[in-house]
Amino acid sequence: MRLSLRELSVSYRDPKGDALPALGPISFDVVEAEFVCVVGPTGCGKSTLIRVLAGLLPATSGAARCDGEVIDRPMHRFAIMFQDANLMPWRTVLDNIALPLEIAGVQREDRYEVVRALLPQLHLENFELAYPAELSGGMAQRVALGRVIVQQPTVLLLDEPFGALDALTREKLSLELLRLRQRYVQTIIMVTHDISEAVLLADRVIVMSRRPGRLIEDIAVDLPRPRKPDMIYQPEFLQLTKHVRDSIEDLSS
Numbered sequence: 191m192r193l194s195l196r197e198l199s200v201s202y203r204d205p206k207g208d209a210l211p212a213l214g215p216i217s218f219d220v221v222e223a224e225f226v227c228v229v230g231p232t233g234c235g236k237s238t239l240i241r242v243l244a245g246l247l248p249a250t251s252g253a254a255r256c257d258g259e260v261i262d263r264p265m266h267r268f269a270i271m272f273q274d275a276n277l278m279p280w281r282t283v284l285d286n287i288a289l290p291l292e293i294a295g296v297q298r299e300d301r302y303e304v305v306r307a308l309l310p311q312l313h314l315e316n317f318e319l320a321y322p323a324e325l326s327g328g329m330a331q332r333v334a335l336g337r338v339i340v341q342q343p344t345v346l347l348l349d350e351p352f353g354a355l356d357a358l359t360r361e362k363l364s365l366e367l368l369r370l371r372q373r374y375v376q377t378i379i380m381v382t383h384d385i386s387e388a389v390l391l392a393d394r395v396i397v398m399s400r401r402p403g404r405l406i407e408d409i410a411v412d413l414p415r416p417r418k419p420d421m422i423y424q425p426e427f428l429q430l431t432k433h434v435r436d437s438i439e440d441l442s443s
Contacts, residue, residue, distance in 0.1 A: 195218055198216050199402070200212050200213040212238050212403075214235070214402055214403065214404060215251070216403065217252075218408060224378075225393045226392055227381075227391060227392035228396045229395060230397055231401075231438065239403070240349045242254055243345075244268060244270045267343050267344035269345070269347070270348075270349065271351045272351065275322070281322075283317050283325070284302065286333050291340060305340060311369075313366075317329065328362065328363060334351070335351070335366070335367070342374060345377045347379055348380035350382060352382075353382070360384070361419060368391060390419075394410055397437040413426060
């Protein structure tokens with residue numbers, strides 16, 4: 191599986207009907223099982239990029255492809271997770287995570303068996319009958335993460351999934367994501383504003399320019415795996431975060 195973006199651009203229309211460039215042109219490839227984080231200034235088109243890859247937004251010009259096929263609709267085995275958990279308040283943790291399987295026609299007992307096997311990996315085994323109103327923000331995001339993992343996607347698209355959480359909870363969930371990725375091998379593209387998070391998680395960090403977002407740096411993260419929290423104090427980690435930060439700060443100079 192290979193994702194390929196070639197001269198991809200997206201423009202919107204302003205109230206006068208004039209084109210308002212939001213993204214691109216941008217070109218890069220993502221190979222199978224690669225973890226890529228995308229960073230850049232606010233409004234540079236990071237979320238627009240994720241929505242194009244998810245098949246939720248058409249490109250104005252150029253194209254995104256998966257194994258040569260143009261992505262112009264939601265693709266099979268792609269899953270997306272947003273900053274807002276978007277849980278259904280009337281459904282339990284068990285039923286929120288099982289929703290994609292229910293939509294796919296999996297029988298109730300079969301889907302419950304799959305979800306119950308996943309709950310311990312999300313540290314939610316004691317909350318299967320809890321409702322969203324009874325969950326903390328971090329727990330709600332674990333449920334949202336479970337809802338995408340249970341689909342066993344080939345490509346996981348993450349749009350600031352932990353952005354609304356406090357720093358400690360965010361770190362814990364980032365490590366959960368790494369652990370789950372070891373179990374379920376996936377290609378992951380993640381938008382984040384947190385430079386340390388990007389370096390800790392990714393194989394590559396793509397730095398985008400101000401709007402319309404273009405690729406200005408593609409930085410390889412050659413830190414060993416599995417990654418651990420104490421890596422953030424190592425000289426190699428600090429050097430990489432400085433490289434990413436300098437790339438972003440150069441945009442305002």
